[in-house]
Amino acid sequence: MAAELADPPEESVTAAIDRVRSSVDALLAAFIDAHPAPVADPELAEGHRLLKEFVVKGGKRIRPLLCYWGARGAGGTDDAATVAAGAALELYHAGLLIHDDIMDGSELRRGRPTLHRSLARPTKHPVAEPFGHCAAVLLGVLAQAWADELLGAADPAVRALFNQMRGEVIAGQYLDVQTHLGPSVDRALTVIRFKTAKYTVERPLQIGGALAGAPGALLESYSRFGLPMGEAFQLRDDILGVFGDPGITGKPVTDDLREGKATVLIALAFAEATGSALHLLRTWHGNPDLDDARAADLRQVIVESRALTRVESMIDGRVRTGLEELRTCAIDEDARQALTLMAGQLTHRLA
Amino acid sequence: MAAELADPPEESVTAAIDRVRSSVDALLAAFIDAHPAPVADPELAEGHRLLKEFVVKGGKRIRPLLCYWGARGAGGTDDAATVAAGAALELYHAGLLIHDDIMDGSELRRGRPTLHRSLARPTKHPVAEPFGHCAAVLLGVLAQAWADELLGAADPAVRALFNQMRGEVIAGQYLDVQTHLGPSVDRALTVIRFKTAKYTVERPLQIGGALAGAPGALLESYSRFGLPMGEAFQLRDDILGVFGDPGITGKPVTDDLREGKATVLIALAFAEATGSALHLLRTWHGNPDLDDARAADLRQVIVESRALTRVESMIDGRVRTGLEELRTCAIDEDARQALTLMAGQLTHRLA
Numbered sequence: 089m090a091a092e093l094a095d096p097p098e099e100s101v102t103a104a105i106d107r108v109r110s111s112v113d114a115l116l117a118a119f120i121d122a123h124p125a126p127v128a129d130p131e132l133a134e135g136h137r138l139l140k141e142f143v144v145k146g147g148k149r150i151r152p153l154l155c156y157w158g159a160r161g162a163g164g165t166d167d168a169a170t171v172a173a174g175a176a177l178e179l180y181h182a183g184l185l186i187h188d189d190i191m192d193g194s195e196l197r198r199g200r201p202t203l204h205r206s207l208a209r210p211t212k213h214p215v216a217e218p219f220g221h222c223a224a225v226l227l228g229v230l231a232q233a234w235a236d237e238l239l240g241a242a243d244p245a246v247r248a249l250f251n252q253m254r255g256e257v258i259a260g261q262y263l264d265v266q267t268h269l270g271p272s273v274d275r276a277l278t279v280i281r282f283k284t285a286k287y288t289v290e291r292p293l294q295i296g297g298a299l300a301g302a303p304g305a306l307l308e309s310y311s312r313f314g315l316p317m318g319e320a321f322q323l324r325d326d327i328l329g330v331f332g333d334p335g336i337t338g339k340p341v342t343d344d345l346r347e348g349k350a351t352v353l354i355a356l357a358f359a360e361a362t363g364s365a366l367h368l369l370r371t372w373h374g375n376p377d378l379d380d381a382r383a384a385d386l387r388q389v390i391v392e393s394r395a396l397t398r399v400e401s402m403i404d405g406r407v408r409t410g411l412e413e414l415r416t417c418a419i420d421e422d423a424r425q426a427l428t429l430m431a432g433q434l435t436h437r438l439a
Numbered sequence: 440m441a442a443e444l445a446d447p448p449e450e451s452v453t454a455a456i457d458r459v460r461s462s463v464d465a466l467l468a469a470f471i472d473a474h475p476a477p478v479a480d481p482e483l484a485e486g487h488r489l490l491k492e493f494v495v496k497g498g499k500r501i502r503p504l505l506c507y508w509g510a511r512g513a514g515g516t517d518d519a520a521t522v523a524a525g526a527a528l529e530l531y532h533a534g535l536l537i538h539d540d541i542m543d544g545s546e547l548r549r550g551r552p553t554l555h556r557s558l559a560r561p562t563k564h565p566v567a568e569p570f571g572h573c574a575a576v577l578l579g580v581l582a583q584a585w586a587d588e589l590l591g592a593a594d595p596a597v598r599a600l601f602n603q604m605r606g607e608v609i610a611g612q613y614l615d616v617q618t619h620l621g622p623s624v625d626r627a628l629t630v631i632r633f634k635t636a637k638y639t640v641e642r643p644l645q646i647g648g649a650l651a652g653a654p655g656a657l658l659e660s661y662s663r664f665g666l667p668m669g670e671a672f673q674l675r676d677d678i679l680g681v682f683g684d685p686g687i688t689g690k691p692v693t694d695d696l697r698e699g700k701a702t703v704l705i706a707l708a709f710a711e712a713t714g715s716a717l718h719l720l721r722t723w724h725g726n727p728d729l730d731d732a733r734a735a736d737l738r739q740v741i742v743e744s745r746a747l748t749r750v751e752s753m754i755d756g757r758v759r760t761g762l763e764e765l766r767t768c769a770i771d772e773d774a775r776q777a778l779t780l781m782a783g784q785l786t787h788r789l790a
Contacts (some may be wrong), residue, residue, distance in 0.1 A: 126603075127610045127629055131617055187580070191573040193566040209619040216698060216725075221568075222542040222616035225576060226609050229538070232580065233605040236587050237598075244592065252477075254584040258577050259478045265573040266482055268560040278478055347566055376566045 101426040104160075105153060111171045112152045112178060117144050119175065119238055131223075138206055139227045143182045146198045151177040151292040153430065154314075158296025161423030162306055169299055173246065176239040177292055183231030184257065186224050191265050192347050203227060245298040253291035256282045267348060267374070271355040277319075280352065284325075285318030289434075309417035313427070316406035321434040323403045326351035327396065330387060342383040348374020352402070356395035365389045407435050452777040455511075456504060459522065463503045466526045468495050470589055482574075489557055490578045494533045497549045502528040502643040504781065505665075509647025512774030513657055520650055524597065527590040528643055534582035535608065537575050542616050543698050554578060596649040604642035607633045618699060618725070622706040628670075631703065635676075636669025640785075660768035664778070667757035667764075672785040674754045677702035678747065681738060693734040699725020703753070707746035716740045758786050 099107070120140045125132045152174025159170040188194075189202040196202060204224035211218055239250060260282025263275055293310040294302075302310075329344035330353065344351070354373060361369055368389055372382045390396055414427055450458070471491045476483045503525025510521040539545075540553040547553060555575035562569055590601060611633025614626055644661040645653075653661075680695035681704065695702070705724060712720055719740055723733045741747055765778055 123606065125610055126607050127614065127633060129610075129614055129626075129629075131620075132610060132613050135613060187576055191568045191576070193568060211619050216544045216616075216618060217542045217572075219616055219619050223613060225538055225542070226613050226616075229580065229583065230606070230609045232583070233602070233609070237602045241592060241595065241598070247588075247592070251584070251588045255474065255581070256477050258581050258584070259476055259480075259483060262483050262486060262574060262577050263478065263480055265567075265570055265577075267567060268562050268570050269482075275480075278480075282478060374566070 101422055101429060104156075104422070105426065108153055108156045108167075108171060108174070109149045111167070112149050112175050113144060115171055115175045116178060119179075119234065120144070123234065135207065135223050135227050138203055139182075139186075139231060142186070142197075142203060143179060143231065147178065147181070149174070149178060150430075150434070151181060151288060154289060154292040154427075155296035155299075157423045157426045157430070158293035158302075158310060159300040160296075161293075161310075161419040161427070162297045162300035162302030163420055164296070164300025166299070169242075170296055172238060172240070173242065173295055173299055174292075176235045176250075177295070178235075179231050179238060180235035180254070183228040183235065184261070186228035186231065188261070190221055190224055190228075191261075192349070194343065194347065196343070242299070246295055249291055249295045249298055253287055253295075256291070257287040260284075260287065264350070267350060271350040271358045271373075273352060273355040273359055276350055276352040276355045279350075280319050280322040281315065284322035285315045287318075288321065289318030290314035306418065309413055309419065312413040313410045313417070315410075317410040317431050317434065320403045320406040320410070323352060323399050323406070324435050326353045327399060330390065331396075342378055342380060345373060345383050345386055346376060346378040353390060353395050353399045356398055357390045357393045360393040360395060361389055365393065403435060407431065452773055452780065455507075455773070456777065459504055459507045459518075459525070460500045462518070462522045463500050463526050463529060464495060466522055467529060470526065470530075470585065471495070474585065486558065486574055486578050489554055490533075490537075490582060493537070493548075493554060494530060494582065498529060498532070500525070500529060501781075501785070502532060502639060505640060505643040505778075506647035506650075508774045508777045508781070509644035509653075509661060510651040511647075512644075512661075512770040512778070513648045513651035513653030514771055515647070515651025517650070520593075521647055523589060523591070524593065524646055524650055525643075527586045527601075528646070530582050530589060531586035531605070534579040534586065535612070537579035537582065539612070541572055541575055541579075542612075543700070545694065545698065547694070593650070597646055600642055600646045600649055604638055604646075607642070608638040611635075611638065615701070618701060622701040622709045622724075624703060624706040624710055627701055627703040627706045630701075631670050631673040632666065635673035636666045638669075639672065640669030641665035657769065660764055660770070664761045664764040664768070666761075668761040668782050668785065671754045671757040671761070674703060674750050674757070675786050677704045678750060681741065682747075693729055693731060696724060696734050696737055697727060697729040704741060704746050704750050707749055708741045708744045711744040711746060712740055716744065754786060758782065 117140070120136075120143060125136050152171070155174040155177060156167075156170050159166070164170060185197065186203050189197055190204050194202050195205055202224075204220040206220070207223040208218065208220035216222075239247070242250070260279050264279045264283060266275070269275070290311050293314050294307050297307050297310055326344075326349075329349065329351070330341070332341060334341045358366070358369055368385055372378050372386055410431060411428070414424060414431065468491070471487075471494060476487050503522070506525040506528060507518075507521050510517070515521060536548065537554050540548055541555050545553050546556055553575075555571040557571070558574040559569065559571035590598070593601070611630050615630045615634060617626070620626070641662050644665050645658050648658050648661055677695075677700075680700065680702070681692070683692060685692045709717070709720055719736055723729050723737055761782060762779070765775060765782070
């Protein structure tokens with residue numbers, strides 16, 4: 089009896105991170121199993137199977153973890169509601185990635201074939217969109233509807249943030265697919281703000297905070313921490329997409345260059361390169377015939393144009409700004425430690 | 440003073456239909472205007488403009504009207520909530536149509552260029568999906584997120600029906616895009632049940648009913664009326680897609696044949712035709728080079744295989760079954776009259 093009245097042993101932040109990740113995984117699997125296809129059809133069953141595999145097996149659960157620490161930071165203790173909201177964010181994100189891979193023409197994601205590639209079928213109808221593309225658009229839309237269902241009857245403040253988040257990430261993606269306009273540093277910075285900083289960091293933190301009834305001042309702190317950290321995370325990701333180890337990133341290191349991703353890194357290289365270096369960029373960036381040797385040439389241009397150095401220094405500045413906010417804001421101490429740890433993982437991570 | 444106590448003059452069902460349609464239009468326009476793009480960008484602004492035009496200027500508002508009469512049928516009087524739910528259904532539908540047009544490779548919708556065509560831009564990146572396709576996927580996703588926002592904190596029974604509806608229509612669409620498997624009468628019948636009968640008629644009626652607290656028995660009546668009426672509506676639409684007047688349907692009468700739409704009508708023709716007639720179908724149905732003369736040949740095959748007669752008799756049987764339910768179920772008399780009128784418009788409409 090006495091044991092029940094004693095304080096529970098303190099849980100370390102890394103143990104809490106593992107526990108939340110497991111809870112989110114378990115909830116996602118249970119939710120998807122509880123939503124079988126409403127029609128018995130072998131192709132649809134295969135689509136559901138691939139969607140479940142995509143959602144359950146992949147992902148670092150960054151958004152659910154930020155949502156969780158956003159709630160804990162405000163003194164929240166309702167883990168079930170926070171895990172459900174986090175799982176909803178993860179489902180929404182799965183839908184977004186599935187569509188993103190179609191838009192980029194990506195073959196691989198997390199080391200496996202992308203959904204529209206797995207679902208590719210020989211077609212007899214040259215006018216219609218290929219089946220794999222249609223199926224993946226629909227599975228992405230389904231994941232997004234499920235996200236909404238899983239979020240359920242959350243309170244109006246949470247719903248409002250979720251609605252804002254959807255509008256923002258769609259806008260960021262809309263700008264990102266404007267490849268017909270050529271690389272632009274300004275547009276690339278807006279894209280990382282909307283598609284990553286707000287979507288991946290600021291809003292998940294705030295949704296968690298709102299779930300725990302955080303005061304407005306803390307939600308503002310989450311913005312001042314989340315936006316620079318989120319931008320630094322994306323800038324790091326862009327560097328890894330060009331210079332990273334494919335064994336760790338799970339995708340060939342030439343993919344971003346071959347797809348012609350208009351990152352800040354690339355836009356800076358275009359802005360600074362001249363003569364034959366600029367010609368190389370124009371010819372080979374976004375060229376489906378890019379091979380490893382040409383990719384190495386492009387990397388050299390990116391280094392010599394000082395684009396890489398400039399992006400590294402942009403990351404440093406943003407990390408410094410974010411940490412300053414995190415050090416001084418009025419937040420639960422475990423959350424402060426956990427978010428500081430995650431800031432390190434996100435912006436200087438090895439993977 | 441006395442005038443305020445008197446019963447308001449009776450509103451005819453046609454006047455109510457006009458009023459609901461206007462209220463839905465006004466709410467949709469106001470909602471979209473209240474959701475400007477969160478980033479100033481000319482391409483995104485153009486996307487929003489086209490999306491608003493698509494939502495506000497088009498459509499017969501079938502789902503909002505069925506939702507309204509579903510509520511009235513159960514004695515509902517809260518017009519504002521019913522109109523909001525109806526507008527949400529319409530926004531969801533807009534998102535679905537935008538994606539549907541991409542999947543079918545359609546050039547025209549309601550007599551205007553489809554969104555992915557309006558947004559087509561010359562591209563430099565052969566690997567990536569064309570900008571117009573990406574933009575239209577995103578605008579469709581945005582419309583669906585807006586639908587969800589507009590439905591808001593509806594009660595759990597309404598939300599549950601909305602969630603079911605989304606799962607069902609996605610499943611129906613998933614079956615419909617399996618053009619690599621060739622036409623099948625069974626699959627076509629499942630598609631019209633999920634993609635039209637449940638999605639367009641049964642669920643909107645039930646959502647309206649649930650908003651007004653309808654008893655389970657009435658929701659079941661809505662199924663028994665809605666499913667056959669919805670199937671009859673789609674079978675009629677399939678006939679009009681092949682034999683209709685383009686001046687009324689708003690799209691060239693060869694489009695469905697050229698796109699290779701696997702309707703019940705076409706699947707029956709494939710199942711019944713033999714010899715040179717079957718050869719004609721195999722060669723020209725879904726062939727992008729189909730011209731008016733070949734389309735006339737296909738129409739003759741559809742008539743001579745008796746597929747047209749059989750579909751007409753399927754429509755008759757379903758209308759009879761639906762009307763029988765509507766004549767006998769326990770429902771408000773105005774709603775009975777309005778739904779009978781709409782049944783006529785949907786299944787034997789001239790457009």
